[in-house]
Amino acid sequence: MNNNVDVAIAGAGIAGCLLARNLARDGHRVAVIEKSKREDAGHDWWDTIKIATFARVGMPEPEPPELMSTRHEATVYLPLETKPLTAPPRPESIHVDRKLLEQRQIRYAEEAGAELLFGAKATGPLLDGDRVAGMGVETADGQKIELRAKITIDAAGMSGALRSKMPEKFGFPRQVERKDMFVTYREIRNNTTDSRDDLLIFGKNNGVVWVNRAEAGMVDFFAGAINFPGRPEPRDIVNEMIRKTPEAGDRIMRGGYGAPIPVRHCFDSFVAPGFMLCGDSACHCSPIDGSGMASSMIAADHASKVAHAALENGDTSVAALWPYIGAYKREQGVPFVGLDAVQKFMVSEPKINLELLFTRGVLKIEEFWGSGGGAGGNKLKMLLRLIKLADRPLFVRRLIASVGIGAKLKEHYMNFPEKYDPAEFAAWVNEKQRLFAELPPAMIPPR
Ligand SMILES: Cc1cc2nc3c(=O)[nH]c(=O)nc-3n(C[C@H](O)[C@H](O)[C@H](O)COP(=O)(O)OP(=O)(O)OC[C@H]3O[C@@H](n4cnc5c(N)ncnc54)[C@H](O)[C@@H]3O)c2cc1C
Structure with a gap:
């Protein structure tokens, strides 16, 4: 591998591969360091993504067997499981x-000319004065390499292999806080019947549980819970669901493990001199359910355009990389920061209120998903429906206040500073923190 490149990327995941393809296609020398072996890259389960994402980032749509089913109707329960609701099919989501998606992305990156090194770990950033000048790499056979680059990108997932080792002066959080992450477990068993029902319990243990039978011959069990002290083990929740599901066979066909997922709004800045964050490493994911494939691809699309311009102009300073942050925030950060406000509000409320919000039809499941947390953005419709909660005036007051803060946060994200000005950025961060502080504090369940 060439030890001196234009762009060095940690992580050949969803974001890293798209960055590598785009930047290599633009004529830059790109190296990607991936800790997994080539054949192990990518989870062995399936995930949900809006099909339009592929056109948005200039990737051919998946075909079978990579393309599995579309999202069909699901029975949804809220945490107290009092009344089943129905979420209609979502044909726009597949x-x-x-694993097949990841292997395709790796192929695109290599065909574009990027060099990928598998079984090698990014160990930390290389610093040259005040700028990042590459990364340390440890290869599968224990060799230590200094990989030098004009731009270094951390696309290594939530743990942020490089971000977590950046000196404090660059201002990145080293770790994602417990209250901002889901711990998960997923196990896919053989389905001994031909039933294809979908069940989702939303808000249980401040998280999500599903039993999904959309794929023929398989039952997919998932549990994710916010990492509050005293939370139950997701694996125990899945085992309980397996016991209650007679058609779940004995064979583990896929999964059988979990991985943490960030569930918070994205970080304030994703850039430092010669350095960028992309994907889960910058918390580019939905604060409600942790889905982050589409948003990581969109982030990679913006990041690669800005990195390309910076390399062409020979300027990889913070000011040159800054447009990436605003571009992402305006497209994807806005709905997600609204969802973070909703998530923090819901977690702080007694579960009965969340239950009534949906079971009395104030908010419909299909409006909630993908809407940024409002009744399809129709304030009048929402206000009229609030009459159904007339017996809970204090809850309604808190709900209206939280929705209002969510709207202000979205507007604030739209107004992210266009140009890098440290004082203006600090004022923007202060105002964001002030708005979040107005939300009720997250409830910590007793141990
Ligand atoms: C159980 C589960 C279910 C999910 N379901 C969905 C879903 O249905 N829809 C959806 O949109 N999203 C879903 N997600 C989230 C989605 O997987 C992530 O948001 C997405 O993969 C983020 O892409 P990324 O490129 O940032 O990180 P990743 O895809 O995780 O890629 C990071 C890469 O970096 C590598 N790496 C890590 N550390 C190092 C290191 N030190 N050196 C070198 N390489 C390193 C990793 O091996 C990995 O290949 C789910 C996540 C989990 C855990």
């Missing part, structure tokens, strides 16, 4: 086989 299941993709993650």
Whole structure:
């Protein structure tokens, strides 16, 4: 591998591969460091993504077997499980086989000319004065390499292999806080019947549980819970669901493990001199359910355009990389920061209120998903429906206040500073923190 490149990327995941393809296609020398072996890259389960994402980032749509089913109707319960609701089919969302998608992305990156090194770990950033000048790499056979680059990108997922080792002066959080992450477990068993029902319990243990039978011959069990002290083990929740599901066979066909997922709004800045964050490493994911494939691809699309311009102009300073942050925030950060306000509000409320919000029809499941947390953005419709909660005036007051803060946060994200000005950025961060501080504090369940 060439030890001196234009762009060095940590992580050949959803974001890293798209960055590598785009930047290599633009004529830059790109190296990607991936800790997994080539054949192990990508989860062995399927995930849900809006099909339009592929056109948005200039990738051919998946075909079978990578393309699995579309999202069909699901029975949804709220945490107290009092009344089943129905979430209508979402034909715009598909299941993709993650391993096949990842292998396709690796192929695109290599065909574009990027060099990928598998079984090698990014160990930390290389610093040259005040700028990042590459990364340390440890290869599968224990060799230590200094990989030098004009731009270094951390696309290594939530743990942020490089971000977590950046000196404090660059201002990145080293770790994602417990209250901002889901811990998960997923196990896919053989389905001994031909039933294809979908069940989702939303808000249980401040998280999500599903039993999904959309894929023929398989039952997919998932549990994710916010990492509050005293939370139950997702694996125990899945085992309980398996016990209650007679058609779940004995064979583990996929999964059988979990991985943490960030569930918070994206970080304030994703850039430093010669350095960028992309994907889960910058918390480019939905604060409600942790989905982050589409948003990581959109982030990679913006990041690669800005990195390309910076390399062409020979300027990789913070000011040159800054447009990436605003471009992402305006497209994807806006709905997600609204969802973070909703998530923090819901977690702080007694579960009965969340239950009534949906079971009395104030908010419909299909409006909630993908809407940024409002009744399809129709304030009048929402206000009229609030009459159904007339017996809970204090809850309604808190709900209206939280929705208002969510709207202000979205507007604030739209107004992210166009140009890098440290004082203006600090004022923007202060105002964002002030708005979040107005939300009720997250409830910590007793141990
Ligand atoms: C159980 C589960 C279910 C999910 N379901 C969905 C879903 O249905 N829809 C959806 O949109 N999203 C879903 N997600 C989230 C989605 O997987 C992530 O948001 C997305 O993969 C983020 O892409 P990324 O490129 O940032 O990180 P990743 O895709 O995780 O890629 C990071 C890469 O970096 C590598 N790496 C890590 N550390 C190092 C290191 N030190 N050196 C070198 N390489 C390193 C990793 O091996 C990995 O290949 C789910 C996540 C989980 C855990």
